[in-house]
Each structure stands twice: as structure tokens, then as C-alpha cells.
Amino acid sequence: MNAGIIFILLFGLMLTGMPISISLGLTVLTFLFFMTDIPVAAVALKLFTGIEKFEIMAIPFFILAGNFLTHGGVAKRMIRFATSMVGHLPGGLGLGGILACALFAAVSGSSPATVVAIGSIILPAMVKQGFPKNFGAGIVATSGSLGILIPPSIVMVMYAVSTNSSIGALFIAGIVPGLMLAALLMGTAWIYAKKRAYPRLPRASWPERWLALRESIWGLLLIVVVIGGIYTGLFTPTEAAAMSAVYAFVISTYVYKDLSIKQLPRVLRDSANLSAMLLYIITNAVLFSFLLTSEQIPQAMADWITSMGFSSWQFLLVVNVILLGAGMIMEPSSIMLIMAPIIFPVATRLGIDPVHLGILMTVNMEIGMITPPVGLNLYVASGITKMGLTALSRAVAPWLLVMMGFLIVVTYVPGVSLWLPRTLGMM
Numbered sequence: 001m002n003a004g005i006i007f008i009l010l011f012g013l014m015l016t017g018m019p020i021s022i023s024l025g026l027t028v029l030t031f032l033f034f035m036t037d038i039p040v041a042a043v044a045l046k047l048f049t050g051i052e053k054f055e056i057m058a059i060p061f062f063i064l065a066g067n068f069l070t071h072g073g074v075a076k077r078m079i080r081f082a083t084s085m086v087g088h089l090p091g092g093l094g095l096g097g098i099l100a101c102a103l104f105a106a107v108s109g110s111s112p113a114t115v116v117a118i119g120s121i122i123l124p125a126m127v128k129q130g131f132p133k134n135f136g137a138g139i140v141a142t143s144g145s146l147g148i149l150i151p152p153s154i155v156m157v158m159y160a161v162s163t164n165s166s167i168g169a170l171f172i173a174g175i176v177p178g179l180m181l182a183a184l185l186m187g188t189a190w191i192y193a194k195k196r197a198y199p200r201l202p203r204a205s206w207p208e209r210w211l212a213l214r215e216s217i218w219g220l221l222l223i224v225v226v227i228g229g230i231y232t233g234l235f236t237p238t239e240a241a242a243m244s245a246v247y248a249f250v251i252s253t254y255v256y257k258d259l260s261i262k263q264l265p266r267v268l269r270d271s272a273n274l275s276a277m278l279l280y281i282i283t284n285a286v287l288f289s290f291l292l293t294s295e296q297i298p299q300a301m302a303d304w305i306t307s308m309g310f311s312s313w314q315f316l317l318v319v320n321v322i323l324l325g326a327g328m329i330m331e332p333s334s335i336m337l338i339m340a341p342i343i344f345p346v347a348t349r350l351g352i353d354p355v356h357l358g359i360l361m362t363v364n365m366e367i368g369m370i371t372p373p374v375g376l377n378l379y380v381a382s383g384i385t386k387m388g389l390t391a392l393s394r395a396v397a398p399w400l401l402v403m404m405g406f407l408i409v410v411t412y413v414p415g416v417s418l419w420l421p422r423t424l425g426m427m
């Protein structure tokens with residue numbers, strides 16, 4: 001009964017157009033003040049202890065690093081390197097755009113930042129070379145979603161904070177699925193381009209490829225700094241985030257010199273605004289999780305699923321359906337913070353590995369970012385392409401189908417997510 005009241009309150013407030021963070025907070029406060037006897041002091045204590053986790057500090061640092069890289073000329077150098085490697089294939093610029101998105105995702109941790117940084121450069125070049133705008137828009141919107149699967153990933157940090165999972169293990173687990181999905185997206189683009197005789201670039205010579213690599217190497221080394229530092233134990237994921245922000249500032253300002261000191265206040269202000277928004281969502285999500293736990297809703301759901309005799313594969317199917325539906329109306333950070341505390345206890349009772357569950361949820365978030373009506377990447381890509389939401393939805397359809405197939409593989413072949421962290425001894 002209480003669970004029904006809580007979720008009716010939440011979705012009722014969301015349907016009014018109220019921001020998800022405020023909807024969460026009002027739901028919690030309404031229920032606590034009028035329907036429970038929980039002391040307000042206990043709520044305040046939980047709020048404080050829930051957001052003082054050291055791991056949460058990784059989020060603003062990764063956001064800051066992503067903004068430095070977006071403004072610092074790293075994207076155009078990665079595009080130059082990517083197109084030198086695959087530009088001679090059918091649909092060369094499109095394939096280069098996907099590869100560049102994968103590379104930029106590995107240093108930014110943000111999907112919208114990847115769409116903006118790569119899409120704003122590659123899409124005009126594709127249109128100028130003769131590619132249909134729909135083809136380019138589909139590539140930009142879908143491959144930008146790699147930003148939350150290929151580590152470092154802000155969404156993975158939120159899952160780890162919500163479930164007390166290992167951020168390092170999640171980052172390492174995201175490498176193989178991220179590379180697999182990038183390869184599948186490139187394969188889809190190659191098939192379309194070959195079938196429709198889309199243009200290709202002249203084959204780059206090895207000296208040209210070496211020059212492109214040398215120009216982009218400072219940005220690519222950030223991958224080594226973050227992943228290598230975490231794996232070797234040189235620093236924690238939070239310390240890795242801080243290091244990435246400092247490193248991104250240095251190479252953008254003093255190595256590539258594309259980010260001037262005068263631009264620094266604007267980058268810091270934009271990063272602070274986004275960080276404040278996400279931390280406010282986290283704060284209210286912590287309260288919401290406390291409310292669910294105090295009412296024993298996750299435990300009741302676990303007992304019900306166990307009594308129904310659900311197997312793990314049936315449970316994962318239901319989870320995918322719920323998350324895909326949520327992705328149509330909510331943004332990834334909110335979904336992760338709301339759903340992870342509910343799904344996690346049930347999954348662990350059924351013997352599902354927490355890292356596998358985290359990657360599965362992240363892939364669902366990726367799909368949600370290109371699913372109308374509230375797909376965040378669609379709106380970001382719309383600003384770049386000047387296309388309407390309906391036209392963009394049609395443009396991403398082929399890649400969306402590929403991602404749905406990939407979700408099935410990730411869901412029912414745990415080794416895709418777990419092989420690398422187990423091999424490296426992180427689990």
C-alpha cells in the first residue's frame with residue numbers, strides 16, 4: 001500500500017512538469033510528514049551521511065575534465081586521428097566520427113559532451129562531403145551515447161554510490177562492452193555506406209597517421225592516466241577524476257593552447273552549474289532511497305519475486321523492460337539513482353553479480369538517451385543538426401535496433417562484462 005502511495009506521488013508530480021529532483025524531494029517530505037512517524041532528525045542525519053561519500057566527489061571532477069576537453073581542441077585532433085585510420089573505408093567520415101566518439105568518451109565520461117564535441121565538427125564535414133544529413137545525425141546521436149559506457153562514466157559512479165559497488169571494477173568492466181558496441185555501430189554504418197555508395201576519404205599514408213596520432217596523443221594519454229592509475233592502485237577513482245581534471249586543464253591550456261585563461265571562468269561556471277544540478281538530484285535521491293528502505297519496499301519486492309519463483313533471466317527481462325520504459329520519460333542520472341536501490345537487493349538475492357547489473361543498467365541508460373520523447377542525446381543532437389525530434393528519431397532507428405540486440409547479449413552473457421575485471425583480479 002505504502003509503495004503505491006509513494007510512486008503515485010512521485011509520478012504525479014513528474015507529470016506536472018516538475019523537475020525530477022524536486023519531485024523526489026516533495027514525495028519524500030510529503031510522505032514523511034503526513035504518513036510516517038520517522039523523526040525529522042533521523043532524516044537530516046541520513047541526508048548528511050548519504051552525501052558525504054568520498055566517491056561522489058568524482059562527479060564534479062569528471063564534469064570539469066569533460067568541459068576542459070570540449071573547449072580545448074582535443075575533439076578535433078581525435079577526429080583527425082580517427083579519420084586517418086578508417087576514413088578510406090565506405091562511409092569514412094561516419095566511421096571516423098564513431099571512432100572519435102569512442103575515443104572522446106574514454107576521456108570525458110559524459111554522453112552529451114561527446115555529442116557536442118564530436119558532432120559539432122564531424123556533422124558539417126559529412127554534409128559538405130555529400131552524406132545525407134539523416135545518416136550523419138544518426139551517427140552523432142547514437143555514438144555519443146558511448147560516453148556513459150566507456151569508462152570513465154558519471155552514470156557508473158552514480159550506480160556505485162547508490163549500491164556501494166566498486167567504481168574501479170565497474171570502469172574496467174565497461175571497457176569490453178564499450179569497445180564491442182563501438183564496433184557494432186561502426187559495422188552498421190559501414191554496411192549502410194557500402195550499400196548506398198556513400199563517399200570515402202583518400203587512404204591516409206602511415207606518416208600522415210603517425211602525425212595525427214602524435215597530435216592527439218596528449219588527449220589519448222588521459223585514458224592511461226585514469227584507467228591505468230585505478231588498475232595499478234596508484235590512486236582511487238575519485239583521485240583519478242581529480243587528476244583527469246588537472247591533466248585536461250594543462251593540455252587544453254598549455255599544450256594545445258586552444259583554451260585561453262579568459263575562457264576559464266565560463267568553463268568553471270558551466271561545470272559548477274551541471275555539478276550542482278546532479279548533486280541536488282543525488283541529495284533528493286538519497287532521501288528517496290532512505291524512504292524506500294524505511295518502508296522495506298526493496299525487501300518486500302525481493303520476497304515477492306522469490307515467492308513467485310522468478311528465475312534470474314526472467315527478472316533481468318523485467319528489469320530491462322522497466323528501464324527502457326523509464327528511459328523514455330526520464331534522464332539517466334535520475335533513473336539510476338531511483339531504480340538502483342530498488343533493483344539491487346533483488347538482484348543480489350537472485351545471485352546476479354553487482355558489476356554485471358551495473359553494466360546492464362548503463363546500457364539501458366544509453367538506449368534511453370536516444371529514445372523519444374525525452375532522449376537527452378536527441379535534444380543535444382537537435383541543437384547541432386537543426387532537425388526536429390521526429391526526424392532525429394527516424395535517423396537513429398537503425399542504430400537503436402543494433403543497441404537493443406547488444407542489450408540482449410550484455411544481459412544474458414555476463415562474461416561480456418565480467419571477463420576483464422576477473423582477469424585483472426578486480427573481483
